[in-house]
Amino acid sequence: xxxxxxxxxxxxxxxxxxxxxxxxxxxxxxxxxxxxxxxxxxxxxxxxxxxxxxxxxxxxxxxxxxxxxxxxxxxxxxxxxxxxxxxxxxxxxxxxxxxxxxxxxxxxxxxxxxxxxxxxxxxxxxxxxxxxxxxxxxxxxxxxxxxxxxxxxxxxxxxxxxxxxxxxxxxxxxxxxxxxxxxxxxxxxxxxxxxxxxxxxxxxxxxxxxxxxxxxxxxxxxxxxxxxxxxxxxxxxxxxxxxxxxxxxxxxxxxxxxxxxxxxxxxxxxxxxxxxxxxxxxxxxxxxxxxxxxxxxxxxxxxxxxxxxxxxxxxxxxxxxxxxxxxxxxxxxxxxxxxxxxxxxxxxxxxxxxxxxxxxxxxxxxxxxxxxxxxxxxxxxxxxxxxxxxxxxxxxxxxxxxxxxxxxxxxxxxxxxxxxxxxxxxxxxxxxxxxxxxxxxxxxxxx
Amino acid sequence: xxxxxxxxxxxxxxxxxxxxxxxxxxxxxxxxxxxxxxxxxxxxxxxxxxxxxxxxxxxxxxxxxxxxxxxxxxxxxxxxxxxxxxxxxxxxxxxxxxxxxxxxxxxxxxxxxxxxxxxxxxxxxxxxxxxxxxxxxxxxxxxxxxxxxxxxxxxxxxxxxxxxxxxxxxxxxxxxxxxxxxxxxxxxxxxxxxxxxxxxxxxxxxxxxxxxxxxxxxxxxxxxxxxxxxxxxxxxxxxxxxxxxxxxxxxxxxxxxxxxxxxxxxxxxxxxxxxxxxxxxxxxxxxxxxxxxxxxxxxxxxxxxxxxxxxxxxxxxxxx
Numbered sequence: 068x069x070x071x072x073x074x075x076x077x078x079x080x081x082x083x084x085x086x087x088x089x090x091x092x093x094x095x096x097x098x099x100x101x102x103x104x105x106x107x108x109x110x111x112x113x114x115x116x117x118x119x120x121x122x123x124x125x126x127x128x129x130x131x132x133x134x135x136x137x138x139x140x141x142x143x144x145x146x147x148x149x150x151x152x153x154x155x156x157x158x159x160x161x162x163x164x165x166x167x168x169x170x171x172x173x174x175x176x177x178x179x180x181x182x183x184x185x186x187x188x189x190x191x192x193x194x195x196x197x198x199x200x201x202x203x204x205x206x207x208x209x210x211x212x213x214x215x216x217x218x219x220x221x222x223x224x225x226x227x228x229x230x231x232x233x234x235x236x237x238x239x240x241x242x243x244x245x246x247x248x249x250x251x252x253x254x255x256x257x258x259x260x261x262x263x264x265x266x267x268x269x270x271x272x273x274x275x276x277x278x279x280x281x282x283x284x285x286x287x288x289x290x291x292x293x294x295x296x297x298x299x300x301x302x303x304x305x306x307x308x309x310x311x312x313x314x315x316x317x318x319x320x321x322x323x324x325x326x327x328x329x330x331x332x333x334x335x336x337x338x339x340x341x342x343x344x345x346x347x348x349x350x351x352x353x354x355x356x357x358x359x360x361x362x363x364x365x366x367x368x369x370x371x372x373x374x375x376x377x378x379x380x381x382x383x384x385x386x387x388x389x390x391x392x393x394x395x396x397x398x399x400x401x402x403x404x405x406x407x408x409x410x411x412x413x414x415x416x417x418x419x420x421x422x423x424x425x426x427x428x429x430x431x432x433x434x435x436x437x438x439x440x441x442x443x444x445x446x447x448x449x450x451x452x453x454x455x456x457x458x459x460x461x462x463x464x465x466x467x468x469x470x471x472x473x474x475x476x477x478x479x480x481x482x483x484x485x486x487x488x489x490x491x492x493x494x495x496x497x498x499x500x501x502x503x504x505x506x507x508x509x510x511x512x513x514x
Numbered sequence: 515x516x517x518x519x520x521x522x523x524x525x526x527x528x529x530x531x532x533x534x535x536x537x538x539x540x541x542x543x544x545x546x547x548x549x550x551x552x553x554x555x556x557x558x559x560x561x562x563x564x565x566x567x568x569x570x571x572x573x574x575x576x577x578x579x580x581x582x583x584x585x586x587x588x589x590x591x592x593x594x595x596x597x598x599x600x601x602x603x604x605x606x607x608x609x610x611x612x613x614x615x616x617x618x619x620x621x622x623x624x625x626x627x628x629x630x631x632x633x634x635x636x637x638x639x640x641x642x643x644x645x646x647x648x649x650x651x652x653x654x655x656x657x658x659x660x661x662x663x664x665x666x667x668x669x670x671x672x673x674x675x676x677x678x679x680x681x682x683x684x685x686x687x688x689x690x691x692x693x694x695x696x697x698x699x700x701x702x703x704x705x706x707x708x709x710x711x712x713x714x715x716x717x718x719x720x721x722x723x724x725x726x727x728x729x730x731x732x733x734x735x736x737x738x739x740x741x742x743x744x745x746x747x748x749x750x751x752x753x754x755x756x757x758x759x760x761x762x763x764x765x766x767x768x769x770x771x772x773x774x775x776x777x778x779x780x781x782x783x784x785x786x787x788x789x790x791x792x793x794x795x796x797x798x799x800x801x802x803x804x805x806x807x808x809x810x811x812x813x814x815x816x817x818x819x820x821x822x823x824x825x826x827x828x829x830x831x832x833x834x
Contacts, residue, residue, distance in 0.1 A: 236696065253693065258560035258588045424674060424693070424700030426561050431615035434698035438651040455648055462611030465582040466563050 071298070072322045073286040073306050074279070078166045084201060086208035089169040095214060097177045097288035102222045105288075110181035114284060116292030118304035123149055123240075123277030124355065124395040125470075126379045129284075135264040136182060137272040145273045146184045147249065148175060148281050150191040150198075151233050151240040155356040155417055156397030159308035160278035162320040164191075164198050167282075168205035172228065174281035176214060177288050179226050182274055186227045190245050193235035202230050237421035241469045242275035243267075244423065255425045256469035277395075279308055300326035303378035307393070313400035316340040329353070329375045329382075330367040333400065346402035349507055350486075353382050354394020356414050357474030359481030360407070361391050362508055387481065406504045408493050411482040412440035418475035429472040432463040436479055443490060446497035453490050457483055516593035520544050521601045533586035533597055534565055538776070545776075546599050547609075547638050549616070549723050550675035551587035554778055554786040558680050559587035562673065563612045564638060568605050571596040583608055606642070613642045618649040619698070620724075621670045629725030631738040632817040634777060635673065656701050661691065662709035664730050664795050665719060669701050672726035678702060678718040685714045685788060702726070713752055716794040720771050720779060731795050732760075732768035738817055741767055743809035748802055752790040754782045758809045759800070766798040775812050 082088040089095075101110050115130030136144060148171065152160040164171055171189070179187045191199055206228055209215045217225045231249055233239045239248045243257035246268050267273025283305060287295045296304045303325040309332070312318045317340045323332065333348070334341045342348055351366045352358060369375050370389035375382065383390045401410065419437040424430040436459055442448045456479055464476040483490060489505040515526045520537050521544040527536045535553065537545045546567055551559035565587045569580040574594030583605060586597070599605060617639060624630040656669035674693070679702070682689040691704040704710060710718070719727050741760040748755045760768045771779040771789045779787050797803065811818040 238696075258585070419697055422697035424695070424697045425676075426563055427612055427615045427673065428563055430674065430698055430700065431618045434654070435615075435618055435649065435651070442651075458648075462608060462615070466566060466608055466612065468560060 071306065071324065073295075074163065074170065074282050074308065075167065075320070075322050084166065084168055084205065086169060086205070086212055089167075090212075094169055095173050095176075097285045098173055098180075098214060099220065101177045101180055101288050102220060102224055107181045107183055110177065110284075110288060113287055113292035114181070117283075117287045117295035118292075118299075118302060119280065119283055119287060119295065120303070120379065121277055122279035122283065122307065122395070124154070124357070124392075126393065129276060129280050132264070132276070133182060133274060135262075136274055137265045138183070139272070143186065143271050144182055144184050145268045145271060146175065146179045146182050146187040147242075147245065147268065147273060147275045148187070148189040148278055149240060149242065149245060149275050150189050150195070150278050151237075151245060152278070152395075153192055153194075153235075153237040153240055153421075154395050154397055155414065156312055156352065156399040157310055157355045157395045158312075159310045159320050159396055161195060161198065162310070163278055163282055163308065164195070165201060168198075168201050169209070170282050170285060171202070171278055172205055172209050172215075174284045175228055176209075176219070176226060178276070178281055178284050179228075180224060181284075185225050186229070188249060188268075189228070189230045190239070190249055191230055191232050192240075193233045196232070199230055199232055206230065236423075237417075238423045238469075238471060241471065244469065245275060246273060253423075255423050256471075258468055298324050298326075300376065300378050301380060303380060303393075307377070307396055309377070309396045309398050311339050311398040311400070313398075314343045314346060314402035314405070315400050316343050323377055325376075325378050327377045328367070329377060332377055332398070333366070339400075342400070342402055344402075346404065347507060348400065349403045349405055350401045350407060352391070352397070352399040352401075352478070353377075354392045355397030356399070356417065356478060357470075358392040358394040359387055359390070359477050360485065361481075362485040365389050365485075387477070388484065391481070403507050404504055406444075407482055407486040407489050408440070408444045408500075411479055412437070412444045414478050415440045415475065418471065422471060422475070426468045426472070428463045429467045429475065432459050432472070433475045435459055436475070440479070443493050446493070446501050448494050450491065450494050453483060453487065453494070516591060518591040518593075518595045518597065520597045521599050527591060529590075531591055532559075533567060533569075533584070533589050533591055533595075536591050537586065537597075537599065541775075544599055546586045547634070547641070548587055548776070549634055549638065549673060550677060552677050552680070552721055552778055553776075554781075555677060555680040555684055555721065557683065558675075558677055560585050562616070562675055564609055564616075564642075566605060566608055566612070568598040568602040569595060570598050570602075609642045610644065613639055614644060614648070616673050617643060617647060619654040619670075620673070621653060621655075623671070626734075627668075627671065627725040628728040628733060628738075629671075629722075630816075632777075632813075632815055633725060634723035637815050654698055659703060659707050660709070661704055661707075662711055662715075664716060664791065665710060666728045666730045666733060667702065668726050668728065669703075671724050672702055673724055674700055674702070675723055677721040677723070678727060681714075681718050681721055682710075685717060686712045688712075713790045713792070714788055716791045717771065717779075717788045719794075720773070720788075723777070729768055729794070731798070735767050736762060743811055744805050745772070745807050745809045746800075746803035746805045748793065748797065748804065750790060750793050753793060754785070754787050754789070755793065756782050756787055757789050757793055757803075759803060759805065761800075764800060766800060766803075769794045769797060772809070773813075777813065 119129045120126045239254040244254040248254040263273040348363045369384045415437040419433040422433045460476040460480045463472045493500045546565040549562035566583040567586045571577040573592030694703045746759045
C-alpha cells in the first residue's frame with residue numbers, strides 16, 4: 068500500500084499486542100529517548116515543531132495545548148487520554164487501541180514525561196469493554212517491564228497509568244464532561260473558563276488529548292518534530308487515521324498523509340477503491356457525524372474549482388456554505404440510493420439522545436429538531452417545517468455550554484442548505500417519498 | 515477597581531465580578547434576566563442561557579469583540595469591557611430563542627399553577643417571548659413522583675436550572691435528590707422516590723424560578739397576588755427566624771424567606787436568610803410570629819402589582 072504509515076505500520080505483525088513483540092519491533096524507543104536524552108521541555112518543543120493538531124476533531128495544535136498547561140508548585144498535573152470515541156462514523160481510536168495497545172501506552176508515558184505528570188488516565192468508552200481488557204493486560208506488562216510504576220527504566224521518573232471506563236455517554240467525550248465523569252460525577256460539561264489546562268481534574272491542571280494525538284507523539288519523538296512536519300501541507304502536518312464507512316467498495320481504517328486528494332482517497336486503488344456496486348456518489352461527510360455534509364459536486368472540488376484535499380484547511384474551504392471539516396476523520400460516503408432526510412433524522416436522533424440536558428438550547432432544541440425531522444421523513448411534514456428547522460439551528464448554534472449543540476446543529480443546517488430540494492420533495496410527494504428515494508441532487512447552475 | 519460599560523452606562527466594580535453582577539450594580543433594565551444563576555448558591559449559573567449578552571469589546575488591552583454571545587452570569591468582567599444587553603439586536607433575538615426553547619415543552623398551565631404571579635418564566639416570556647408557539651409536537655411529560663409531605667414536585671414545569679440541586683449541595687449534608695437521565699428526559703428526582711426530608715429542604719421552593727417545586731401546605735389555597743406580604747420574625751434556633759408571612763385577613767397562608775428584586779433570598783446579618791422547614795411549614799399562626807410591618811415587594815412581576823409600593827409605573831400613566 069502506498070503512503071507511509073507512522074502509526075499502524077506494524078498492525079499485521081502477529082503478537083504485536085504483547086510487550087515482547089512490540090519491543091522487538093522498535094517499541095518503547097521514544098520512552099528511552101525522551102527520558103534518557105531529553106528534558107520534558109525538549110519533548111514539548113518537538114511536539115510544537117511537528118505541528119501536530121488534535122486528532123479528536125477540533126484540530127487544536129497539541130504542542131500549544133501542552134504549553135498552556137499551568138505549572139503551579141506543589142500541585143499535581145494530570146494527562147488524560149480521551150478514548151471515549153463515540154462519534155457516529157468514527158472508529159479509528161478503537162482500531163488503534165485494539166491492535167496496538169502498547170503504542171498508546173508508549174505515547175502516554177512519553178507525553179506524561181513531557182508534561183510532568185505522575186498519574187495519567189485513559190478514559191475509555193464504556194462500550195469498549197474488551198479493549199479495556201486488552202489495555203489493562205498491556206499496562207500490566209509495561210509495569211512488569213519497568214516502563215510504568217516507580218523509577219521508570221532507572222531514571223527516577225514515576226508514572227502510574229490507569230484505565231477508567233465511562234458509562235457509555237457521547238457527551239463524556241467533551242473534555243470537561245470527561246473530567247466530571249472521571250471524578251465520579253454526572254458527565255455534565257463544565258462552564259469555561261476556567262479551562263482544564265488551569266483547573267481540570269480535581270481542580271488541578273489537566274491536559275486531555277485524543278488517542279491518536281497521543282500515539283502520534285511516538286513517531287514525533289523518535290524521528291523528530293521537523294521530520295513529522297515535512298509530511299502534509301501547510302498547517303496540516305503528519306499522517307491521519309481516517310475511518311471510512313458507508314457505500315464504499317473497501318471501507319476501513321486508513322492512515323493517510325494529510326494533503327492526499329479526496330478524489331484519490333475515495334477512488335484510489337490503495338484506499339477505498341470507489342463506490343460499492345458501481346453506484347454514484349451522492350454525498351459525503353468527511354469528519355464524523357458532527358460536521359457539515361457535502362453534496363457530490365463539492366466532494367472532489369471546492370466551490371472555486373480547486374481540488375479538495377484531506378487537510379484541515381481544504382476541507383473547510385468555503386466555510387459552511389460549501390465546505391465541511393476534517394473533524395475526527397470519520398469519512399462517511401452515501402450513494403445515490405440513500406435518503407438524506409432519513410440520515411439527517413438519524414443524526415438528529417443521536418444528538419437528541421446524547422444531549423446531557425444541562426443547557427436549554429441543546430436540551431430542548433435537539434429533541435425538537437428530532438421530532439420535526441421524524442415527521443418530515445415519515446411524510447407528515449409541511450414546508451414551513453424546513454424553515455423552522457433552520458431557525459431552531461440558528462438559535463442553538465453558539466448559545467450552548469459545550470460544542471454538542473453546534474455538532475447537532477451543523478449537520479442539519481448543511482443538509483437543508485445543500486439538499487433543500489430533497490426535503491421539499493418529501494413534503495410535496497408524501498406518498499412517493501415513503502416508497503422510493505429522491506436520488507441525486509442537481510448541481511446548482513451557478514456552481 | 516475596574517471599569518466596564520454596559521448598555522452605555524459605565525460602572526466600577528471589583529475584579530472578578532461577573533457581567534451579570536456588574537449589571538446588577540447598575541440596576542434597572544440593563545440587568546439581564548437569570549433563570550438558573552442564584553448569587554447565594556455557589557456553583558449555579560451558565561445553564562439556562564437567558565442571560566446571554568454581547569461583548570462588543572473584550573477589554574482595553576484586547577478590544578476585540580467576543581465571537582459568540584456569552585453567559586453574563588459566568589463571565590468575568592475585564593477592564594474596559596463593553597457589554598451590550600438590551601441595546602443588542604442579536605441578544606434580543608437569541609434570548610427570544612431561549613425563551614421559545616424553555617416554553618417548548620412547558621405545560622403552560624399557569625391558570626392552575628401556584629407559582630403564577632411570581633414566576634420568573636412568566637416574566638421572561640412576557641418580556642422576550644413570542645405571541646404564538648411554533649412547537650407543534652406532543653409535549654414531553656414525566657410520571658409524577660412523591661418527594662415528601664411538604665414539597666410538591668411538578669416535573670413537567672421544570673426548566674432544569676439545577677438551583678434546587680445546589681440548595682441540597684450547599685445547605686444540607688446528604689443530598690438525596692439530583693438529576694436523573696439525559697437530554698430531554700433529564701429530570702429532578704430522588705433515587706427510587708425517596709422523600710426529601712431535612713431541616714432546610716423547603717428552601718428548594720424559594721429558589722425554584724418556576725412552579726416545579728411548590729409548597730404542599732399552600733397548594734391551591736390562594737393566588738399569590740390576593741395575599742398581603744408581612745415582614746415577621748420569631749426566635750428560631752435553626753435559622754434567622756426572619757421571614758415573610760403571606761396573609762389573607764388574619765390568616766397566615768404561607769411563609770417564605772425574604773426575597774430581593776431578583777427573587778433571591780435577602781442577606782440577613784451578612785448571611786443569606788434561608789429559613790428552616792419548621793418556620794416555613796409549621797408556624798402558620800400570627801401568635802408564633804412578631805409581625806413587624808408590611809413587606810415591600812420590589813419585583814417586576816404580577817406579584818408586586820397593587821402592593822404597598824412598586825417600581826413599576828402605573829399602566830394608565832403611559833396611556834395618558
